Each structure stands twice: as C-alpha cells, then as structure tokens.
Amino acid sequence: xxxxxxxxxxxxxxxxxxxxxxxxxxxxxxxxxxxxxxxxxxxxxxxxxxxxxxxxxxxxxxxxxxxxxxxxxxxxxxxxxxxxxxxxxxxxxxxxxxx
Amino acid sequence: xxxxxxxxxxxxxxxxxxxxxxxxxxxxxxxxxxxxxxxxxxxxxxxxxxxxxxxxxxxxxxxxxxxxxxxxxxxxxxxxxxxxxxxxxxxxxxxxxxxxxxxxxxxxxxxxxxxxxxxxxxxxxxxxxxxxxxxxxxxxxxxxxxxxxxxxxxxxxxxxxxxxxxxxxxxxxxxxxxxxxxxxxxxxxxxxxxxxxxxxxxxxxxxxxxxxxxxxxxxxxxxxxxxxxxxxxxxxxxxxxx
Numbered sequence: 001x002x003x004x005x006x007x008x009x010x011x012x013x014x015x016x017x018x019x020x021x022x023x024x025x026x027x028x029x030x031x032x033x034x035x036x037x038x039x040x041x042x043x044x045x046x047x048x049x050x051x052x053x054x055x056x057x058x059x060x061x062x063x064x065x066x067x068x069x070x071x072x073x074x075x076x077x078x079x080x081x082x083x084x085x086x087x088x089x090x091x092x093x094x095x096x097x098x099x
Numbered sequence: 100x101x102x103x104x105x106x107x108x109x110x111x112x113x114x115x116x117x118x119x120x121x122x123x124x125x126x127x128x129x130x131x132x133x134x135x136x137x138x139x140x141x142x143x144x145x146x147x148x149x150x151x152x153x154x155x156x157x158x159x160x161x162x163x164x165x166x167x168x169x170x171x172x173x174x175x176x177x178x179x180x181x182x183x184x185x186x187x188x189x190x191x192x193x194x195x196x197x198x199x200x201x202x203x204x205x206x207x208x209x210x211x212x213x214x215x216x217x218x219x220x221x222x223x224x225x226x227x228x229x230x231x232x233x234x235x236x237x238x239x240x241x242x243x244x245x246x247x248x249x250x251x252x253x254x255x256x257x258x259x260x261x262x263x264x265x266x267x268x269x270x271x272x273x274x275x276x277x278x279x280x281x282x283x284x285x286x287x288x289x290x291x292x293x294x295x296x297x298x299x300x301x302x303x304x305x306x307x308x309x310x311x312x313x314x315x316x317x318x319x320x321x322x323x324x325x326x327x328x329x330x331x332x333x334x335x336x337x338x339x340x341x
Binding site: 001002003004005006007008009010011012013014015016017018019020021022024025029032034035036037038039040041042043044045046047048049050051052053056057058063064067068070071072074075076078081082084085086087088089091092093096097 | 124125128129146150153154157158159160163164167171177178180181182184185188189190191192193194195196197198199200202203207210211213214215217219222223226227269270272273274275276277279280281282283284285286287288289291296297299300301302303304306307308311316319320323324325326327328329330331332334335336
C-alpha cells in the first residue's frame, strides 16, 4: 500500500516538472511572456523566503527572522554563498542556546 | 562567487563539471541535514529502508515527502496524499516552464534529466547562473549541479533511515535556516545589481503572505510566484535587449 502511495506521489511530482520540457519546443512566446518567465526565478525566491522563513524554528518566528537578517547582511558584504549559509545556521544555533 | 571569466577561453566539459560541483556545494550542505531528518522521521513512522529510498528516488520533493510520511502515519488515504502532493508541487510547473524556456535550444533528451530533478533549490541556483549555462559546455554545468543535489538527497535520507538521529536535535533544528539562507544569498546579489529584481521578489512575498490564510502553502507559493512573474512584465520592461 505504501509503495502504491509512493508511486502516486511520484506521478504527482513528475507531471508538473516534465510537461514544460515536453511542450516548450512547440511554444513561441510573445516578448511579454518572456519577461514574465525571466522574472519567475526572482518571484519564486521571494515566495519561497517569506513568510516561510518565520516557521524555521518551532514557535520562535524571531529566530528565522534574525537568521534571515544575518543572511542579508552577509550577502551584502559579498561573502560566498557557503559562508552565508553557515553564518545563518550559526546565528540560529546561538539564539537557540541563549533564548 | 564572482570569478572573472575569460571570454576567449571556452571551459572544457571537465572544468564545467567541477564548476557545477563548487556552485552546488551550498545546496548539498542544505540538503544533507534535511535528508537525514527525513530518513529519521520516516523510519520512526514505520517506513522500511526500501520505502524511504524509493520515496527519495522517485518523489524527490522535500516538503511533499515529509507531508506524505505524516499523512501515511496518521492513516490518510492514498488519494488524499497524492492530491496534496500535486498541490504542494505545482510550483515546479511554473519554475520548470521558466527554466525550460531558458534551455530552449537544447534537445528534449538533455532537458529531461534536468526537468525530472528540478527542485526549488536547483532551479534557483541554476537561474542565477545562466551565464555559465549559456557557455558551450553549459549543459554539463547544469547537469552535475542537479544530479549532485539528487544524489545527496537520496544518500542522506538512507543514512538517516539507517543511523537514526545522527545530528544533535538542536543542531538539525538550527540547520532549518540553511535553505532560506541559500535563497537569500542568491537573491541579494541580483537585487544589488538591479533594484527592480527586488521589487519582483517583494510582490511575490506580499501576495504569498496575503493568500496564505485562505489556501494551502502549496497554492499560496504558486500565487506569489505567478504574481511576481507577472509584475516582471512591467519591472523588466527596459531590458528588452538582453
């Protein structure tokens, strides 16, 4: 039964992923559609970050918010992505020890 | 990483593979604790190692897998789980459409492995490195980026299933910020270059926030992403030449 559910979940995740690959060669988009598609990565980043970041740590929306601010500051300084990630983890870890 | 790319030098396949691994490192770091946690949670919920592995190999979608295991544990029906998975993962349709449009000139055979292993994270990193992807051997860069993330996800979830709690709970909880930090670290450099890009992200955030009381997380992320994308029709108007 569980394998049946897994098979169903697999189909449910594969369909949205591969349909664009299957149809893209047949589609010719107008310039405004191209602009919308080019904006999607930035839009997706925004929608993925907020408000989800507030639920990083159970019952402590403040931890996620502060961790996010640390990540913003470290990105502004121009650090490599790996240090931004490590820095944000460290900041949340320290907060979880302190508060 | 803003290493100077020598325009006259076309990087070899091997160089592109190495570059893909380096660029993909933050995803690997972010996936490992989540994958291990998935393995731990699933084995506690009573899934066998084979089922854990099968889920990571064939479903390969973090949030959906956690939700699926939860629903299985409370005895939800198959149809319920499958529909919830579809709703949660529909955002990948929008992302895949954007990315496959980027890969237009490649054949379906080369697009398929990337489409199948597209996640929030691989899509986001790849989309911020389209300059690398446009190079002659760019497809190798994308492919190794996507496949290394996939491998770590599968291996990590098996590791969690075998070993149980490998990471101290406080540390794995704190590592929940990792993927958000990754997204922020990807977004900020583009915002620094082009403020309009930040406006697109803010539109997406606000629409997601406004929608979230009325619908599931899956749909509100989709709404936010589409709204942000549509705002790009206006915000990206001036760079028609790119």
